Amino acid sequence: MSGPHTTLAVTEDGIALVTLVNPPVNSLHPTVLQSLFNHLREAQARQEVKAIVITGANGRFCAGFDINQFVQSSGGGGIDAHINDAFCDLIESGPKPTVAAVQTMALGGGCELALACNARVCTPGTSFGLPELQLGIIPGFGGTQRLPRAVGLQKAVEMMLTSTPIKDRAARELGLADEVVPPGQLLEVAKRVAFDIAAGKRARVQTLYRTDKLEPLGEALAILQFARSQAAKRARHLMHPLLCLDAIQYGIEHGGRAGLQKEGECFGAAAALDTHKALVHIFFAQRSTKKIRGVTDTGLRPRPIKRVAVLGGGLMGSGIATACVLAGVEVLLKEVNQKFLDAGMGRIQSNLASRVKKGRMTEQMAQAAMSRVQGALDYSGFGSVDMVIEAAIEDVGLKQEIFAELERSCRKDAILATNTSTINIELVGAKTSCADRILGAHFFSPAHVMPLLEIVRTDQTSKQVILDTLELSTKIKKTPVVVGNCTGFAVNRVFFPYTQAACMLVDMGLDPYRIDKIIAGFGMPMGPFRLSDLVGADIGLHVGKNFLESFSKRCYPARIIQLLNENKRLGEKSGRGFYKYDARRRASPDPDLAPLVQQSRKGAGLYQDGAPPPKMNDQDIVEFIFFPVVNEGCRVIDEGIVDKPADLDVAMVMGMGFPAFRGGLIFWADLVGADYICQRLAGWAKQFSGTALQGFFKPSAYLERCARQGTKLSAGKGAASKL
Numbered sequence: 001m002s003g004p005h006t007t008l009a010v011t012e013d014g015i016a017l018v019t020l021v022n023p024p025v026n027s028l029h030p031t032v033l034q035s036l037f038n039h040l041r042e043a044q045a046r047q048e049v050k051a052i053v054i055t056g057a058n059g060r061f062c063a064g065f066d067i068n069q070f071v072q073s074s075g076g077g078g079i080d081a082h083i084n085d086a087f088c089d090l091i092e093s094g095p096k097p098t099v100a101a102v103q104t105m106a107l108g109g110g111c112e113l114a115l116a117c118n119a120r121v122c123t124p125g126t127s128f129g130l131p132e133l134q135l136g137i138i139p140g141f142g143g144t145q146r147l148p149r150a151v152g153l154q155k156a157v158e159m160m161l162t163s164t165p166i167k168d169r170a171a172r173e174l175g176l177a178d179e180v181v182p183p184g185q186l187l188e189v190a191k192r193v194a195f196d197i198a199a200g201k202r203a204r205v206q207t208l209y210r211t212d213k214l215e216p217l218g219e220a221l222a223i224l225q226f227a228r229s230q231a232a233k234r235a236r237h238l239m240h241p242l243l244c245l246d247a248i249q250y251g252i253e254h255g256g257r258a259g260l261q262k263e264g265e266c267f268g269a270a271a272a273l274d275t276h277k278a279l280v281h282i283f284f285a286q287r288s289t290k291k292i293r294g295v296t297d298t299g300l301r302p303r304p305i306k307r308v309a310v311l312g313g314g315l316m317g318s319g320i321a322t323a324c325v326l327a328g329v330e331v332l333l334k335e336v337n338q339k340f341l342d343a344g345m346g347r348i349q350s351n352l353a354s355r356v357k358k359g360r361m362t363e364q365m366a367q368a369a370m371s372r373v374q375g376a377l378d379y380s381g382f383g384s385v386d387m388v389i390e391a392a393i394e395d396v397g398l399k400q401e402i403f404a405e406l407e408r409s410c411r412k413d414a415i416l417a418t419n420t421s422t423i424n425i426e427l428v429g430a431k432t433s434c435a436d437r438i439l440g441a442h443f444f445s446p447a448h449v450m451p452l453l454e455i456v457r458t459d460q461t462s463k464q465v466i467l468d469t470l471e472l473s474t475k476i477k478k479t480p481v482v483v484g485n486c487t488g489f490a491v492n493r494v495f496f497p498y499t500q501a502a503c504m505l506v507d508m509g510l511d512p513y514r515i516d517k518i519i520a521g522f523g524m525p526m527g528p529f530r531l532s533d534l535v536g537a538d539i540g541l542h543v544g545k546n547f548l549e550s551f552s553k554r555c556y557p558a559r560i561i562q563l564l565n566e567n568k569r570l571g572e573k574s575g576r577g578f579y580k581y582d583a584r585r586r587a588s589p590d591p592d593l594a595p596l597v598q599q600s601r602k603g604a605g606l607y608q609d610g611a612p613p614p615k616m617n618d619q620d621i622v623e624f625i626f627f628p629v630v631n632e633g634c635r636v637i638d639e640g641i642v643d644k645p646a647d648l649d650v651a652m653v654m655g656m657g658f659p660a661f662r663g664g665l666i667f668w669a670d671l672v673g674a675d676y677i678c679q680r681l682a683g684w685a686k687q688f689s690g691t692a693l694q695g696f697f698k699p700s701a702y703l704e705r706c707a708r709q710g711t712k713l714s715a716g717k718g719a720a721s722k723l
């Protein structure tokens, strides 16, 4: 039988083995669920069956409900409200006991299925978890009721609110797994446990009715109250964590069975929110960035990258080297002299030490990672590397010399990448004759922490080289986005109007601290001015100049950034910028900023001293800042800088902290509507007509086309025809 299904096999000694079959992760497609219930019903009814073992095919148990169904349905994926009753009656409390034989993963609905069984046996390395909240929903197959009763409320709340799974050993200690056994013994042990329960030699645990692990009511309510305040603080835009807590609390107060009913209601409420659609979009978009038309569908196979040379041991180079050694890739770190090399090695060491301190790796693992780095002061060892990542200073001439040397020193098939964030990649390789092996590998700082890697291809970069770099990105746990070669590539380019629009608002008379508050309220990790302080006004000025040169007709020269530089207020690193910073780098508004703001306003001529600032509410400010960003995103789509609009969503979320719960820039823009955005931009362009600012707001051709044709911006340039 092909397609998603389950199989049922009854052994001679009376065990019904039900297997979930839906590669790659045995997700619970509706037909799997239907087949599962049919088989469970049959197994419960057949006389020769003494007990039931549920497992998954191909070494995996189950990654939960089929998330594709959420995309296809209007919300909630059509989960049947009666499914929970069926779980109870057929699995947990049916005439025959059930045992889950779990390999690799039991996530979401998969974990809930396992929790409904009377016992769980798993293999080493298996993850158990309820990560539904990361999809904007709550557990809907009884997880909000059974997990607290299996592991205690405190731990269950933590697992659900953080969407963090736990591994086999922790699961065993908490009582979520009953036994951990080698894969070869999984089914045998599960069957034995099932027989023992059926024979009354082992207790038949019905998790929904347990109370022994639950904290006393007063303590439980205090835990939930604290969780609510934490959720409101950490994710104040999100409703679904609170709905999850509502369902849990109801069950604590009224019992598990009543809690299931409440869970169903809360699940439905969460599934109806835009947050759910946005997060599901990001889930798939993140996985689809690795699928590049004309590259990954050509039948080419990636070549493994085992040894990488990193040129430059500064902040970026050492971060890149750290990301590589953490993934088992050998690194040759080259510097210009011993002092710099020692400093670079020291940075890698301290990156690893910080992971040990945070409990993310053992001292032994850190030592093993460090042993994979070798230092170099010349190019003599470069013949052994599969790839070079150059992270020298942003100097075109220097980079050109380096790449010419790399061509001489490396193998003819080695990939030559530059980590530049501003320089044209073609220019970097101008003194070589191997443009097909050259590309940009733009990491975000700190490179061993930030999850995004922009892979910048030129017209000459070969498909094989792109494919190999995609493979490396997966290995070093980065989400890759393949982009075209232009100033700022995708992320920095699309974001340049962000700070510029905010500076324009200040020049128009608005308070920078109010703007920051509103933008953080929108869901950005921080507002544009706090970000500017973090990045540094000197860097901001340098980057701003690049954009002014490349896109002079649509740039706003932010005088205030220039003034901050002149007054040595470079931001966090100098103790003052838009904000002032205390010894612990905590920011607070700085009254001494006012004269600079005044000077900037005077130069800009958008505000008359003493006049009231323009009346703009929070939404106006969000739109004024983000619509020009959307507009630039439209140009990036239209020029084919990204393979598909969803790539831009991922790039914005992971590179700039655009709120994932809004689905990324373009997904959000579609919810707002291309027509509305276009009208607003056209309105501002009119307001500033005859000035240099007109171009800043002028709707792009792609945005205008989508608005006119009623096409979604996310449909891509193929869908928005050039009529």
Ligand SMILES: C[C@H](O)CC(=O)SCCNC(=O)CCNC(=O)[C@H](O)C(C)(C)COP(=O)(O)OP(=O)(O)OC[C@H]1O[C@@H](n2cnc3c(N)ncnc32)[C@H](O)[C@@H]1OP(=O)(O)O
Binding pocket: 024, 025, 027, 028, 063, 064, 065, 066, 067, 068, 079, 105, 107, 108, 109, 110, 112, 131, 132, 135, 138, 139, 140, 141, 143, 284, 287, 288
């Ligand atoms: C009612 C219930 O409470 C509701 C639910 O159960 S909602 C679902 C809850 N489950 C989850 O959130 C788990 C989501 N999946 C994951 O976290 C990860 O995919 C994983 C840990 C299972 C595997 O990770 P990894 O090995 O890195 O592989 P990954 O690339 O992510 O996934 C492999 C493929 O499986 C798909 N997939 C993973 N989980 C899926 C799911 N639950 N439904 C449908 N497809 C799924 C991915 O889209 C990907 O497809 P592709 O190859 O076509 O791109």
